[in-house]
Amino acid sequence: xxxxxxxxxxxxxxxxxxxxxxxxxxxxxxxxxxxxxxxxxxxxxxxxxxxxxxxxxxxxxxxxxxxxxxxxxxxxxxxxxxxxxxxxxxxxxxxxxxxxxxxxxxxxxxxxxxxxxxxxxxxxxxxxxxxxxxxxxxxxxxxxxxxxxxxxxxxxxxxxxxxxxxxxxxxxxxxxxxxxxxxxxxxxxxxxxxxx
Numbered sequence: 001x002x003x004x005x006x007x008x009x010x011x012x013x014x015x016x017x018x019x020x021x022x023x024x025x026x027x028x029x030x031x032x033x034x035x036x037x038x039x040x041x042x043x044x045x046x047x048x049x050x051x052x053x054x055x056x057x058x059x060x061x062x063x064x065x066x067x068x069x070x071x072x073x074x075x076x077x078x079x080x081x082x083x084x085x086x087x088x089x090x091x092x093x094x095x096x097x098x099x100x101x102x103x104x105x106x107x108x109x110x111x112x113x114x115x116x117x118x119x120x121x122x123x124x125x126x127x128x129x130x131x132x133x134x135x136x137x138x139x140x141x142x143x144x145x146x147x148x149x150x151x152x153x154x155x156x157x158x159x160x161x162x163x164x165x166x167x168x169x170x171x172x173x174x175x176x177x178x179x180x181x182x183x184x185x186x187x188x189x190x191x192x193x194x195x196x
Contacts, residue, residue, distance in 0.1 A: 080156075
């Protein structure tokens with residue numbers, strides 16, 4: 001139950017920011033109402049965002065930054081509902097002062113071995129964030145990627161833990177419990193477990 005609530009929370013935070021590409025606006029004499037959501041006649045984009053922070057690993061303070069961006073160079077993904085989306089990519093950079101010690105571009109393909117083929121085909125890289133669940137472990141850098149259907153009502157969503165050591169080695173695994181910072185502070189509320 002908690003896993004579902006957390007995944008729904010992250011997916012809602014990420015998908016609430018889906019671009020309004022091709023969305024229609026209905027007008028009345030008194031107000032304008034934007035109709036949000038994906039469009040079946042267009043290729044939809046998820047919202048792009050940048051995050052940064054600091055973390056201590058092995059007694060040294062490092063900074064990290066990443067950019068979550070649409071990537072039209074990748075194949076377009078068609079969801080089970082027939083919506084088409086550009087996939088996304090994340091460029092993660094970790095620095096020690098001004099020195100870049102790690103730089104890697106993550107795509108959905110980075111996690112292909114962890115996801116069943118049928119779900120993988122209909123999924124995008126739907127989110128990326130720092131993994132606060134691991135913030136007290138100072139042996140590696142910990143991040144979370146979410147690969148899944150961009151539709152927030154879909155059950156197809158995989159949270160993937162990413163552990164990066166100081167030599168640049170990367171280990172990935174499906175995780176049950178996650179804790180990430182909000183993409184938007186207005187969305188910093190977990191759903192009540194009883195309501196999920």
